[in-house]
Amino acid sequence: GAVVSQHPSWVICKSGTSVKIECRSLDFQATTMFWYRQFPKQSLMLMATSNEGSKATYEQGVEKDKFLINHASLTLSTLTVTSAHPEDSSFYICSASPGVNTQYFGPGTRLTVL
Amino acid sequence: AQTVTQSQPEMSVQEAETVTLSCTYDTSESDYYLFWYKQPPSRQMILVIRQEAYKQQNATENRFSVNFQKAAKSFSLKISDSQLGDAAMYFCAYQGGSEKLVFGKGTKLTVNP
Numbered sequence: 001g002a003v004v005s006q007h008p009s010w011v012i013c014k015s016g017t018s019v020k021i022e023c024r025s026l027d028f029q030a031t032t033m034f035w036y037r038q039f040p041k042q043s044l045m046l047m048a049t050s051n052e053g054s055k056a057t058y059e060q061g062v063e064k065d066k067f068l069i070n071h072a073s074l075t076l077s078t079l080t081v082t083s084a085h086p087e088d089s090s091f092y093i094c095s096a097s098p099g100v101n102t103q104y105f106g107p108g109t110r111l112t113v114l
Numbered sequence: 115a116q117t118v119t120q121s122q123p124e125m126s127v128q129e130a131e132t133v134t135l136s137c138t139y140d141t142s143e144s145d146y147y148l149f150w151y152k153q154p155p156s157r158q159m160i161l162v163i164r165q166e167a168y169k170q171q172n173a174t175e176n177r178f179s180v181n182f183q184k185a186a187k188s189f190s191l192k193i194s195d196s197q198l199g200d201a202a203m204y205f206c207a208y209q210g211g212s213e214k215l216v217f218g219k220g221t222k223l224t225v226n227p
Contacts, residue, residue: 032213043205043217044159091157095215101147101166103215105159 003027004096006106013084014114021079021109023094029074030096034103035067038091050077084113116141118208120218127196128226134181135191135221137206147209148182148189153220154202162204165189193223201225 003026013019023033032051036044048069050056056069066088068080077096081088089112095103117140127133139148150162165173165182172180177194193200206218 034215038157043219044215046214049214093157093159095159097213101209101213102149102161102164103209104161105151107156107158 002098002104004094004104004106006094006109008109009107010110010112012112012114015085016083018080018082019084019111021081021092021094021111023077023079023096023106025075025096025098025104028096028098030077031074031099032097033071033077034095034097035069035077035079036093036095038093038108040091044093047079081111084111086113089113116143116208116210116216118206118216118218120204120206120221122221123219124222124224126224126226127193129196129198131196132192132194133196133223135193135204135206135223137189137191137218139187139189139206139208139216141187141208141210143210145211148180149207149209149215150178150180150189150191151205151207151217152200152202153205154199159205163191196225198225198227 005024007022035047047062048056048058050071052071058064071077093108094106097103119138146167148165152160152162163175179192181190203220205220208216
């Protein structure tokens with residue numbers, strides 16, 4: 001149980017385009033979903049927290065107009081990187097919480113912006 | 115703000131031996147949770163063990179156990195009978211009332227055959 005999927009697992013895009021990453025909780029309802037960014041050989045950095053049906057809460061320094069988060073249902077959250085640039089290239093990880101103070105992580109999405 | 119410190123960037127252990135990974139944290143909250151996550155080369159974050167701060171008994175999960183010292187704000191992970199598949203990055207994490215996870219910088223564990 002407690003499986004979280006992410007799609008796509010790897011995406012390459014051209015600079016200036018937008019990319020959408022999906023995060024789904026497959027066997028539980030997620031009251032809260034989180035989006036992280038991880039640079040090579042570094043720890044996870046929380047970008048934003050989203051609750052179903054409400055606006056996401058972004059961490060300090062994260063551009064909300066650049067990283068659009070939508071949590072449309074209790075099993076789906078999406079992260080859209082708008083007007084992507086090479087510096088946005090990174091590993092993006094989502095997690096989902098069923099509300100028991102435990103987060104289950106997706107397998108991550110590697111974004112490369114050319 | 116809460117902080118999590120993992121003072122060992124890298125550790126190594128012989129297969130079948132025991133290794134302990136260190137973690138300390140700083141918080142003014144009295145009710146919180148502590149976690150150890152494993153991140154193998156696939157980069158999938160895997161929950162290893164979870165500890166509720168109000169529980170005095172140390173959590174155990176098969177070969178994994180913790181030494182939780184609340185007063186000292188210490189939360190170490192012991193891996194017994196180490197296996198090659200245990201090789202990974204291990205992250206200690208804190209979760210307080212906000213539900214956000216605060217991660218340490220991680221410890222890279224190498225298991226030597």
